[in-house]
Amino acid sequence: MFVDEYEELDISPFKICGILNSSFNDKKVHYFTDVGNNQMWAAHSLRLSLGQAIHNSGGLGAMGFGILTAIGISYAINDLVVVITGDGGALLNIQELDIIAREKRSILTIVLNNDSLGMVRVFQEMYFDGRDDSTYWNGYSSSFASIAKAYNIIAFTTTTDVEL
Numbered sequence: 001m002f003v004d005e006y007e008e009l010d011i012s013p014f015k016i017c018g019i020l021n022s023s024f025n026d027k028k029v030h031y032f033t034d035v036g037n038n039q040m041w042a043a044h045s046l047r048l049s050l051g052q053a054i055h056n057s058g059g060l061g062a063m064g065f066g067i068l069t070a071i072g073i074s075y076a077i078n079d080l081v082v083v084i085t086g087d088g089g090a091l092l093n094i095q096e097l098d099i100i101a102r103e104k105r106s107i108l109t110i111v112l113n114n115d116s117l118g119m120v121r122v123f124q125e126m127y128f129d130g131r132d133d134s135t136y137w138n139g140y141s142s143s144f145a146s147i148a149k150a151y152n153i154i155a156f157t158t159t160t161d162v163e164l
Contacts, residue, residue: 013037013112015161017045020082025049028079032056032066034089036120038112042084051079064092067109071096074105081106087113087141094147101151111144 004014020031028051033039039056046054055073057065066083067090074081090111100107121135148155158164 010160011158011164012161013041014045016084016110016112016164017042019161019164020084021045021047024052024080024082028052030055030070030073030077030079030081032070032073032081032083034063034066034085035061036063036086036089037114038066038084038086038089041112063089065089067093067096067100067107070107070109071099071103071105074107081108083107083109085109085111087111087115087144090144091142094142094144097148097151097153101153109148113141113144115141 004012026049030052031042031046031054033042033054033056035057042054043056048054055069063086066085070081070083090109099105100109115138124131124135143157145155145157156163
């Protein structure tokens, strides 16, 4: 079992992974992540069963990798496809929702939105006296559910583990 390092949040990334673990237990599923905190949280917290896999760009540092790769792999497999991405990575390839909608790809996309480029922000706080103007948006963020709905994709915003 893992320690939830974000218990103070209404919905922590570890709870999200725990919900995915129980929801897809013993089902064939392929998870995809971008680079960043979402990749670390998924690697730390997803418990893969037989027939499950997680795909990421490793050390190549490709924000936006998750959605694109999930689309490609969804054509090659008949298994469930789940993307776990951050808000920064999702924004890099948000237009790919058009392909998901147009091609009717069944891809569950979870955007972990912390209003920042979280991993970069942590390093800026540690080494650059908190100078994070380019990575923290002071509470501003896109409405990812609204963007998905604009592409006629069923979408929800959840703020608690009960809602998820």
